[in-house]
Amino acid sequence: MESILVKIQDTVAKYADVLSKISRVDVEVVDNRLYRVAGTGMFSELVNQDMSAEGYVYRQVLKTGRRQIIYSPGRELICQNCPHCNDCQEEIEISMPVRMGMEIIGIIGLVGSSREQKERILGDEQLYLEFLEQIADFISTKAREYREMDNKNRLLDTLDCTIGYIDQGIVIIGDDHVITTSNEVAKKQLELDMPEGTYVEIEATGDRMNYLNEYKMKVGDREFSIMGHLYDLPQKKGRYAKLLLFENSKAIQKKYYEMTSTVHKLDCSNIIGDSEVTQKMKREIMQVAQSSSTVLITGESGTGKEMVATAIWNASNRRSGRFVAINCAAIPEALLESELFGYVKGAFTGADPHGRIGKFELANKGVIFLDEIGDMPLYLQAKLLRVLQERKITRIGSNQVFTIDVRILAATNRDLREMIREKKFREDLYYRLNVIPLEIAPLRERIEDIPPLAEHFATHYAKLFQKYFWKITEPVLNCLRQYPWPGNVRELENVVEFMVNMMGTDGVLDEKTLPREVRERGGKSEEKNSSSDGEEDERTVHSETGRGTEEVLTLKELEQRAIRQAIARYGDTTQGKKEAARQLGIGLATLYRKIGE
Numbered sequence: 114m115e116s117i118l119v120k121i122q123d124t125v126a127k128y129a130d131v132l133s134k135i136s137r138v139d140v141e142v143v144d145n146r147l148y149r150v151a152g153t154g155m156f157s158e159l160v161n162q163d164m165s166a167e168g169y170v171y172r173q174v175l176k177t178g179r180r181q182i183i184y185s186p187g188r189e190l191i192c193q194n195c196p197h198c199n200d201c202q203e204e205i206e207i208s209m210p211v212r213m214g215m216e217i218i219g220i221i222g223l224v225g226s227s228r229e230q231k232e233r234i235l236g237d238e239q240l241y242l243e244f245l246e247q248i249a250d251f252i253s254t255k256a257r258e259y260r261e262m263d264n265k266n267r268l269l270d271t272l273d274c275t276i277g278y279i280d281q282g283i284v285i286i287g288d289d290h291v292i293t294t295s296n297e298v299a300k301k302q303l304e305l306d307m308p309e310g311t312y313v314e315i316e317a318t319g320d321r322m323n324y325l326n327e328y329k330m331k332v333g334d335r336e337f338s339i340m341g342h343l344y345d346l347p348q349k350k351g352r353y354a355k356l357l358l359f360e361n362s363k364a365i366q367k368k369y370y371e372m373t374s375t376v377h378k379l380d381c382s383n384i385i386g387d388s389e390v391t392q393k394m395k396r397e398i399m400q401v402a403q404s405s406s407t408v409l410i411t412g413e414s415g416t417g418k419e420m421v422a423t424a425i426w427n428a429s430n431r432r433s434g435r436f437v438a439i440n441c442a443a444i445p446e447a448l449l450e451s452e453l454f455g456y457v458k459g460a461f462t463g464a465d466p467h468g469r470i471g472k473f474e475l476a477n478k479g480v481i482f483l484d485e486i487g488d489m490p491l492y493l494q495a496k497l498l499r500v501l502q503e504r505k506i507t508r509i510g511s512n513q514v515f516t517i518d519v520r521i522l523a524a525t526n527r528d529l530r531e532m533i534r535e536k537k538f539r540e541d542l543y544y545r546l547n548v549i550p551l552e553i554a555p556l557r558e559r560i561e562d563i564p565p566l567a568e569h570f571a572t573h574y575a576k577l578f579q580k581y582f583w584k585i586t587e588p589v590l591n592c593l594r595q596y597p598w599p600g601n602v603r604e605l606e607n608v609v610e611f612m613v614n615m616m617g618t619d620g621v622l623d624e625k626t627l628p629r630e631v632r633e634r635g636g637k638s639e640e641k642n643s644s645s646d647g648e649e650d651e652r653t654v655h656s657e658t659g660r661g662t663e664e665v666l667t668l669k670e671l672e673q674r675a676i677r678q679a680i681a682r683y684g685d686t687t688q689g690k691k692e693a694a695r696q697l698g699i700g701l702a703t704l705y706r707k708i709g710e
């Protein structure tokens with residue numbers, strides 16, 4: 114690495130020149146590696162030479178740190194080891210160390226080569242020494258300035274490199290609102306190749322979520338919603354006035370959505386069924402998808418309302434936006450509003466102190482699916498009606514109003530007209546929701562769908578459980594066709610899952626694999642009559658092993674069993690689940706959570 118005097122070689126050369134002109138004596142400057150950095154007169158041709166082989170006196174100065182005056186070069190004790198001791202041309206030599214703090218960074222040599230020069234120096238020795246010291250100080254000051262500047266530049270390079278590693282957007286802004294520095298993330302989020310020099314306006318909205326403040330950032334004619342922190346920098350003025358550390362709200366929403374969305378998004382090709390009713394429904398889905406009107410999907414529990422909603426979203430031009438689902442029955446009444454509209458820090462007691470993004474905001478430019486809309490409390494129905502009319506929302510605890518572009522799909526298995534009569538559902542909301550009604554027939558009205566659905570689920574679960582599946586026997590299919598299916602496709606799916614569990618290595622779903630209730634209520638068939646021969650098959654869907662002995666169940670399994678039995682007793686409808694939850698002594702939301710819906 115080059116010495117510091119080499120780094121400031123031009124400056125050193127200028128000082129050597131000045132010194133030489135004023136003293137009328139030749140001057141050379143060497144660094145602490147005995148490399149000649151500057152030289153005048155007889156030394157001017159020898160600049161940039163390594164003189165470590167000859168600079169004996171200079172080596173002494175570097176060692177002792179003291180100036181050295183040789184009055185009789187070649188004849189003094191110190192000259193004895195010098196290679197030029199016997200042919201020394203010099204008459205007098207003064208070597209002055211250049212210090213930077215404790216370090217000696219070089220030496221200035223004032224070399225008189227004539228008697229006249231020697232006499233002149235000796236005539237004013239003290240003055241010459243003071244002048245030399247002064248020049249050594251000037252060089253030292255320049256070297257220090259250079260080193261400080263160099264350190265600062267290195268620090269800036271390091272900071273530049275460090276902010277490149279940070280996965281938040283960083284911009285530094287001047288007091289004139291112009292971006293001075295940015296990192297790669299900021300470039301990406303602000304969609305600018307070169308943010309430096311761009312004029313920006315940043316305004317806090319006053320909302321705070323996830324420990325971050327929300328800002329509106331205007332860049333030209335574009336506006337970004339960002340979440341982060343804006344800090345004053347120590348200088349406050351000039352090009353480095355403020356530091357903004359931020360994340361794009363869209364990126365935060367994406368993370369939040371990925372964390373919270375559990376919906377299985379299917380398209381029309383996933384809807385199984387050969388019946389004319391199902392085929393017609395698929396055609397309707399494709400047609401409805403092209404519009405942006407609100408759809409009200411009705412049908413009994415488990416008929417596939419959510420599946421249809423995702424198929425509409427999938428076939429629509431909102432497919433690049435999100436599908437955000439919310440089950441109005443599964444969320445406690447008090448929390449439903451904040452789930453839908455979101456809230457900011459400090460919005461209400463008991464709320465998550467970091468705030469939360471609402472489902473409507475999350476669904477912007479996409480679709481929101483309001484499942485079990487019949488269970489929405491009346492005061493929220495009024496609020497939803499306003500959203501439907503004005504397409505604007507406000508987070509709880511905030512006074513910001515957002516315009517949203519969301520398509521609303523709602524679903525219910527309740528008779529909303531009856532609820533309107535009972536004053537439990539707002540008529541005006543009903544008409545706003547029911548712009549496109551889509552009714553899904555119960556399974557018992559489309560029994561042609563049962564065999565392909567059963568095949569589909571059997572294939573799916575066999576693959577999941579890594580079992581061989583060959584076929585479903587005709588008596589079993591008959592039984593499945595005749596069973597009334599109060600829980601519709603979901604119940605059929607559960608039954609087939611159970612049967613695949615019970616299925617032997619032959620891969621045949623025969624009557625022995627059927628749950629008792631389905632076998633009994635699904636009508637008697639020949640196979641059952643011939644195979645039962647008085648032996649009572651005690652298998653039920655959730656508790657037995659199929660080997661005739663009861664397993665010891667874990668508490669969790671016991672709990673699941675109690676919940677399933679209660680649902681089986683009171684029905685797989687929202688009302689049924691409500692009653693089941695009541696009988697079990699738990700809240701409806703807890704029940705939904707425990708059954709994973």
Ligand SMILES: Nc1ncnc2c1ncn2[C@@H]1O[C@H](COP(=O)(O)OP(=O)(O)OP(=O)(O)O)[C@@H](O)[C@H]1O
Binds near residue numbers: 412415417418419484
């Ligand atoms: N035609 C179909 N083809 C394939 N799978 C189906 C079909 N209909 C329903 N399913 C499946 O049945 C299950 C229940 O469907 P979904 O949750 O959409 O019903 P739902 O009507 O929304 O139920 P709930 O009224 O309880 O909210 C899901 O696993 C779904 O994929």
